[in-house]
Structures are given as C-alpha cells and as structure tokens.
Amino acid sequence: MKIVVCIKQVPDTKGGVKFNPDGTLDRAAMLTIMNPDDKAGLEAALRLKDQYGAEVTAITMGLPKAEEVLREAMAMGADKGILVTDRVLGGADTWATSQTLAGAIRNLDYDLIITGRQAIDGDTAQVGPQISEHLDIPVISYAQNIKVEGDSVIVERQYDDRYHVVKAQMPCLITALAELNEPRYMTPGGIFDAYDAEITVWGRANLIDVEDSNLGLKGSPTQIAKASDKVRKGAGEKVTLDPTESVDYIMDKLVTRHVI
Amino acid sequence: MDFMLDKKHEMARQLFKEFAEKEAKPLAQEVDETEQFPAETVAKMKKAGFLGIPVPKEYGGQGCDPLTYAMCVEELSKVCATTGVIVSAHTSLCCDPIMTFGTEEQKQKYLVPLAKGEKLGAFGLTEPGAGTDAQGQQTKAVLDGDEWVVNGSKCFITNGKEADVYVIFAVTGTVEKRGKKMKEISAFIVEKGTSGFTFGTKEKKMGIRGSSTYELIFTDCRIPKENLLGKQGQGFKIAMHTLDGGRIGIASQALGIAEGALERTIEYVKERKQFGRAIGAFQNTQFQLADMATKVEAAKLLVYKAAMAKATQKTYSVEAAMAKLYAAEVAMEVTTKAVQLHGGYGYTREYEVERMMRDAKITEIYEGTSEVQRMVISANLLK
Numbered sequence: 201m202k203i204v205v206c207i208k209q210v211p212d213t214k215g216g217v218k219f220n221p222d223g224t225l226d227r228a229a230m231l232t233i234m235n236p237d238d239k240a241g242l243e244a245a246l247r248l249k250d251q252y253g254a255e256v257t258a259i260t261m262g263l264p265k266a267e268e269v270l271r272e273a274m275a276m277g278a279d280k281g282i283l284v285t286d287r288v289l290g291g292a293d294t295w296a297t298s299q300t301l302a303g304a305i306r307n308l309d310y311d312l313i314i315t316g317r318q319a320i321d322g323d324t325a326q327v328g329p330q331i332s333e334h335l336d337i338p339v340i341s342y343a344q345n346i347k348v349e350g351d352s353v354i355v356e357r358q359y360d361d362r363y364h365v366v367k368a369q370m371p372c373l374i375t376a377l378a379e380l381n382e383p384r385y386m387t388p389g390g391i392f393d394a395y396d397a398e399i400t401v402w403g404r405a406n407l408i409d410v411e412d413s414n415l416g417l418k419g420s421p422t423q424i425a426k427a428s429d430k431v432r433k434g435a436g437e438k439v440t441l442d443p444t445e446s447v448d449y450i451m452d453k454l455v456t457r458h459v460i
Numbered sequence: 461m462d463f464m465l466d467k468k469h470e471m472a473r474q475l476f477k478e479f480a481e482k483e484a485k486p487l488a489q490e491v492d493e494t495e496q497f498p499a500e501t502v503a504k505m506k507k508a509g510f511l512g513i514p515v516p517k518e519y520g521g522q523g524c525d526p527l528t529y530a531m532c533v534e535e536l537s538k539v540c541a542t543t544g545v546i547v548s549a550h551t552s553l554c555c556d557p558i559m560t561f562g563t564e565e566q567k568q569k570y571l572v573p574l575a576k577g578e579k580l581g582a583f584g585l586t587e588p589g590a591g592t593d594a595q596g597q598q599t600k601a602v603l604d605g606d607e608w609v610v611n612g613s614k615c616f617i618t619n620g621k622e623a624d625v626y627v628i629f630a631v632t633g634t635v636e637k638r639g640k641k642m643k644e645i646s647a648f649i650v651e652k653g654t655s656g657f658t659f660g661t662k663e664k665k666m667g668i669r670g671s672s673t674y675e676l677i678f679t680d681c682r683i684p685k686e687n688l689l690g691k692q693g694q695g696f697k698i699a700m701h702t703l704d705g706g707r708i709g710i711a712s713q714a715l716g717i718a719e720g721a722l723e724r725t726i727e728y729v730k731e732r733k734q735f736g737r738a739i740g741a742f743q744n745t746q747f748q749l750a751d752m753a754t755k756v757e758a759a760k761l762l763v764y765k766a767a768m769a770k771a772t773q774k775t776y777s778v779e780a781a782m783a784k785l786y787a788a789e790v791a792m793e794v795t796t797k798a799v800q801l802h803g804g805y806g807y808t809r810e811y812e813v814e815r816m817m818r819d820a821k822i823t824e825i826y827e828g829t830s831e832v833q834r835m836v837i838s839a840n841l842l843k
Binding site for chain 1: 467468471472475478479507508509510513517521522523524528532
C-alpha cells in the first residue's frame with residue numbers, strides 16, 4: 201500500500217504571531233510545529249504501515265524552512281519527504297494550496313491520501329476535500345478511526361452526536377482529526393536517519409495539470425482585508441463585595457448590557 | 461571551534477524536552493514522595509528508543525552519539541532526576557561495558573534486548589567495604605566445571621530490583637603487581653532469576669528516591685562460564701572504563717538538575733513580591749541568578765566536551781572527571797541557591813527546588829565522589 205500524507209508546518213501557538221504587510225502570516229519569523237490534525241493523520245498512516253506494511257510519503261508545501269517538518273515526519277517513521285516550494289506559490293489560499301498539492305501528488309502512485317482535517321493557522325478544513333476533487337477521488341472527512349479491508353477503507357466519520365461508518369474503495373482521501381490517535385514520538389535514531397536522508401524538492405515545474413492562474417497569491421480567490429493578533433483584554437474591573445451585594449452587582453451589569 | 465548544536469542534535473533535544481515535560485514531569489513529585497520506580501515512564505522510553513541511544517543499530521540501538529545520550533539524560537533530569545539516572549545507569553553502566561568488552565554472543569544475547577529496552581540493565585561494583593577503594597572487594601567467584609560460583613553482596617545498586625541484566629564484579633584470584641599481592645577482579649553478566657541471586661534491603665534515600673536502589677546478594681549463585689565479561693582479571697579495567705562513561709551520564713544528570721532549578725527560580729522571582737516589588741527586581745537576586753546561569757553554562761560546556769571526547773578520543777577519563785566534578789558541584793550550589801531564593805516556600809515539598817536540592821547531592825557521591833574526580837584529574841597532571 202502507498203500512502204501520501206499531507207502535512208503543514210504551522211505557527212506554534214505558544215510563540216508570537218507575526219504578519220507580512222499584505223496580511224499573510226510571516227512564517228519565517230515564527231516558532232513552528234507540525235499541525236496537530238496532520239500529525240494524527242501521519243500517525244494513522246504509520247499505524248497502517250505497522251499493521252499492513254505500507255510506504256508512507258510525507259508532502260508539504262511551504263518555505264524552504266518547511267523541510268524541518270518533513271524531517272520530523274521521517275524521524276517518526278515516514279519513508280520519504282517531498283517539499284513543494286517556489287516563490288510563485290507564496291501567499292496561497294486553500295484553493296491555490298489544494299491545486300498545488302494535487303499537482304504534486306499527480307506525480308505519485310498512491311492508494312490512500314491522508315490530510316489533517318484543518319490547520320490551526322487557517323481553520324478552514326477545505327484543503328483535504330479540495331485535493332480529492334482535483335484528483336477526482338472519494339473523500340471521507342473527520343476520521344476518528346481507520347481500518348483497511350481488501351482494497352477499501354472503513355472509516356468512522358465523526359458527527360455531532362454520533363459517528364457514521366463509511367466504506368470507500370481506494371484510491372481515496374481521508375481527513376484526520378487530532379483525536380484520532382496519540383501520535384508517537386520521534387526516535388533519536390530516526391532523527392539521525394532523517395538528517396542523513398535526501399528530501400525531494402519540487403517547484404512549479406514539477407506540478408502536473410495546474411494552470412498558473414490557480415497558483416500562489418494571484419491564484420487565490422481569498423483576499424485578506426486585514427489581519428491582527430488576538431487583542432489582549434484589559435485587566436477588567438475588580439470589586440470586593442459581600443455575597444448578596446455581589447449578586448446584585450452582577451445582575452445589574454447583565455441587565456445594563458442587555459445580556460438578560 | 462563551533463559551540464552551536466547542529467540541526468539533528470537540536471531536534472533530538474526538542475524530542476527529549478517534549479517527552480520530559482509530557483511524561484516525566486507530571487510524575488516527578490509523586491515518584492519522589494512514594495519512592496515508586498516510574499515503570500510507566502520507562503515503558504514509554506523503551507518505545508521512544510531512549511534506552512539504547514549510543515548503541516549501534518546492528519545491536520538494536522539508535523546509532524546516535526554520546527552527546528545525544530547526554531542531552532537525553534540532561535533533559536529528563538531537568539524535570540525528574542530519578543528518570544535521568546535510570547537511563548544513565550542502564551546505558552552507561554550496563555549497555556556500554558557489554559558493547560565494549562562483550563563477545564559477539566554476549567552482545568546478541570544481552571546487548572540487543574537491552575538496547576531495544578526490552579530488558580533493563582544495572583551495574584554492581586560497590587560493596588559495603590568497597591566503594592572508592594575497589595580493591596576492597598569481598599565478593600568471590602570460583603570456577604567449578606562449566607560454571608562460576610559467586611558468593612558475596614553488592615550494595616547501593618541503581619535499578620536494583622527492576623533490572624533484568626547485571627554487570628557485576630568479583631574476586632577470581634590473586635595476582636602479583638610490583639611485588640605486591642593484589643586481588644584479581646573479573647566482570648560477569650548475571651541474569652535476574654538465576655538461582656542463588658536475591659535482593660536485600662531497599663535503600664531509603666535522601667534524593668532520587670524512585671530509582672530502586674537495592675542490595676544484591678549472591679549465595680552459591682552459579683552462572684555459566686561464558687558469562688565472564690572480557691578476560692579473567694580484566695575486571696578493574698572494565699570497571700574503570702565503564703565509570704569514565706558513567707561519569708558523563710551523571711554529569712549530564714547534574715547539569716539537568718541545575719538547569720531545572722534555575723528555570724524554576726527564574727519563574728518564581730518574577731512572581732514573588734516583597735516590599736511591593738517582584739524579588740527579581742532586587743540586585744541581590746539578579747546577581748545570584750547571573751552567577752547561577754554562568755556556572756550552569758560552564759558546566760554544560762564541560763559535559764558536552766566530555767561527551768564529544770567519548771565519541772572521538774581513545775581515552776577521556778580526565779574530561780569525564782572534570783565534567784562530573786564541576787557539574788555535580790554546580791548542581792549542589794545552584795539548587796541550594798534556588799531554595800534560598802524561594803525562601804520558606806523553597807523548603808517545602810510544594811516547590812520542586814526542594815526535591816532538586818536533595819537530588820543534586822548524590823551527583824557529588826556516586827560513580828566516583830568529587831574527591832575521586834580530583835584524584836583522577838591531578839594524577840593526570842602529575843604523571
């Protein structure tokens with residue numbers, strides 16, 4: 201079985217968020233991690249590898265620095281890493297990103313593509329399903345459990361108050377939830393091997409069946425009007441009152457603000 | 461000369477840090493309080509490959525260098541010195557001598573499962589009458605047919621009851637050296653469960669309280685002839701070689717304890733207010749922190765240098781002795797100052813620096829006291 205896992209290097213929410221003048225994230229200036237949903241997707245692929253035997257290829261689109269997240273994936277157990285990087289791909293929204301990744305994946309043999317449900321920096325949950333549309337394969341989103349049976353996958357798809365059991369024939373695409381599993385740690389030896397390994401680097405020229413008009417900032421229908429870090433709330437108002445007075449005080453505030 | 465870690469060592473540190481914070485830190489206080497061996501954490505370290513870091517891949521290890529191993533012990537010890545010493549004793553004191561002096565059969569039988577973490581290792585040199593003076597050994601091994609018959613006891617053995625494989629030392633005869641009769645010491649590999657091998661009392665310790673420190677007792681314990689490690693009479697050499705490596709592990713543990721205490725103190729002095737200001741705003745606090753941080757950095761350079769020397773040099777006794785001497789004394793000094801800067805709270809078990817100060821003390825004692833390290837260093841100067 202051949203599995204392609206799409207992963208993204210995202211800002212570590214513990215570090216500060218920095219923006220470019222055009223409102224997009226200044227990724228080069230921020231501390232980064234592997235997107236949690238993607239990490240769960242990678243772990244799911246590695247478990248299928250442990251169970252059934254598979255070749256796992258991790259792919260990412262990003263700055264040259266995004267190679268780090270591929271090394272991390274390989275240190276966890278992925279067999280190959282592919283970095284898609286090119287100036288013309290910068291500033292991509294979900295449409296341009298999915299076009300790029302689909303264009304890259306067309307170079308590969310695959311039975312299964314796994315992506316995270318969504319990235320913690322954009323929270324759109326669009327890229328995975330869009331890739332499946334571009335490649336014309338079925339998609340099962342929000343996977344909370346994945347099994348392989350013959351040439352099909354059986355997936356528990358999370359729903360608000362239940363889950364659906366969905367079966368799809370491979371090749372297909374699955375989007376994974378962080379709750380799917382507890383990702384394994386890298387191993388020290390895996391890290392050493394990952395740094396000795398070659399990362400495949402692809403640019404615009406390697407993308408198959410993608411128009412220039414669908415790439416990068418120019419190919420992105422989403423235009424960001426304004427972006428900002430979350431605004432810190434003030435210290436608030438502190439009052440010291442006895443319990444009865446406190447209740448009256450809070451009720452008065454809630455009524456004044458039309459909360460109740 | 462480059463003092464920067466390369467990317468793979470940086471990533472390895474990130475891994476050890478993440479593991480330590482997530483797995484070892486939440487249990488550290490409980491492990492200390494209850495004196496429970498953190499078996500759950502050890503099982504997780506096995507999965508993550510932490511129990512065979514410097515062992516070559518062909519023997520089930522991770523194939524990394526001594527620096528990576530040192531950083532693992534350092535990061536674990538920042539949050540839990542018990543967890544740090546479990547890895548150090550297993551790797552430096554059991555895997556390393558089998559890797560260096562073992563036969564191919566011994567490596568396949570013992571090193572492979574040790575490096576994979578399927579088995580845990582320990583080392584038995586110290587006896588009630590033989591600590592720094594290894595010639596004081598009383599444990600004897602006599603060859604009887606195809607077996608060695610071992611009688612005697614070992615004390616203060618780290619990973620004592622939890623280990624599966626033990627490298628132990630015993631007197632196998634006498635030899636003449638410069639006209640003096642000396643004990644001939646040999647090294648052996650003993651498996652848990654061997655008839656005649658039992659455990660004595662568990663030590664109640666000041667620090668590293670979860671590390672399972674036991675007495676090992678050998679009563680007509682028969683071990684196969686082929687479990688002699690190295691050659692007969694090579695025991696002293698094997699012990700000294702092993703301790704050179706072990707000292708780098710303990711130096712890393714000491715460094716980690718000092719770093720952990722410094723980190724906690726920096727957080728605390730920013731929060732704690734006296735006379736209307738955070739105590740970090742007072743110059744005394746600032747100067748204390750500056751001294752602590754400078755010494756920690758100096759200790760780190762010595763420890764990393766010793767780890768690099770193990771990878772590149774034939775002998776590294778002096779580097780290891782200097783690293784252990786300095787890092788252990790820095791750990792004691794920094795943790796003592798950390799408690800002082802925490803004031804009355806630092807003396808309570810609610811704050812981690814109290815445990816760290818107790819944990820630090822052992823690093824000046826085991827695997828060669830600070831006095832022994834000074835002997836090693838000065839002997840090299842005056843030879």
